[in-house]
Amino acid sequence: MDTDERIALAMAELLRKQGYAATGINQLARAAGAPTGSLYHHFKGGKREIAAAALRQTGAAYIQLLPLLLDAHDDLAAGIEALFAQAAEDMRDTGWANMCPVGTVTAETADTEPELREVAAEVMGTWVETGSRYFTTRGLAETDSRTVVFAVLSALEGAFVLARGLRSAEPFHAAGRTIKTYVASLCTEQPKTPTRARAQSGKRTGT
Amino acid sequence: MDTDERIALAMAELLRKQGYAATGINQLARAAGAPTGSLYHHFKGGKREIAAAALRQTGAAYIQLLPLLLDAHDDLAAGIEALFAQAAEDMRDTGWANMCPVGTVTAETADTEPELREVAAEVMGTWVETGSRYFTTRGLAETDSRTVVFAVLSALEGAFVLARGLRSAEPFHAAGRTIKTYVASLCTEQPKTPTRARAQSGKRTGT
DNA sequence: GCCATTCTAGAGTGACCGTTCTACCGGGAG
């Protein structure tokens, strides 16, 4: 694996566990198996640039999970509920540590580190864009797709926080059930096309 | 105002803007208008104890908003949508800075500061308990109340993060609409047949 | 062989961290 990637990956791991301010460069160096000097050789911008790279890397990886998990379900609403159940399981398996670094970093640095906030906004923007495009391919109207992806992301990020604090999977299940109901209500509103059994995905029209 | 309260209030303000690790004792002393020594006189536990007090204070204040905002609406579902709209407005008015300190601190310290995580869990616990009790008085079944309060809290905390990063109120509106639909479905549904193709008995505004 | 470049390695630097310490102030009790 590329050294840059290894550093960014280690940073992402630390960010989601303890946030940006609490993560030290020396701690990162230890975690990444690289001396301090190497960190600054690969990322001349220092801690901030490493964090930015970590956010971008994580953001790209996370959004891929959406079609990966949802394509397995013909019923979109049920798929979304399963997605939340999966997130809950991951969270529990990692000892309630598996926060999303983008959320953590955004919450603590939006006012103090403008560059990181912009990177976070960029990542979230791709989430919304990619996600709403996917939901459109699953038969939702464009405005509904956007609403659903915002609802899913908000509920996920929030459930991460609640679950992390309470050490309970309940937030995920509640959020999943809620959005499942909403998506189901959208599907029944348009009895035109049943839209069932469709497996094609990944094909995207240029923007 | 009591000095202890003033310190905790200033801490809460800093926590929700920049989190726990990035908030220094000297910065807090400046913000609270008290010298370092006074801080340690009032809170022998230092930074951690002040943060704990801030979380408890904020938590108690926040949960009071729930009945305060929802009692104004006869229609519970509409009230919840209004609650999210209100949160969006506050967020925008404060320059997208108005995070919930409980969420921020939980996200960044759950693994590194066990005492703070426990305080956060205690606060969230009272939110769930108080909130579900309130929803029960509004006519929801007990299990539904619990689901709704978890969904509302998750969506709110998540929308804070998304909105803070994107500087947009859209997450709040999407989350509000979703939960409104869910609550409406709880109020109107007593279906004997699981037919989904049929329109629900209640009226639904398209939006 | 040579040299330049890339990357590793970690000691060094000044600034700031949370915390502790000492000094000081106002006022009630004797």
Next chain:
DNA sequence: CTCCCGGTAGAACGGTCACTCTAGAATGGC
């Protein structure tokens, strides 16, 4: 008056911070 004490004030302390600097090892072209 003196003594005490809750509270104010900020200097001092050891430690850690992000970052820089210098030196050495590895690599590729000639």
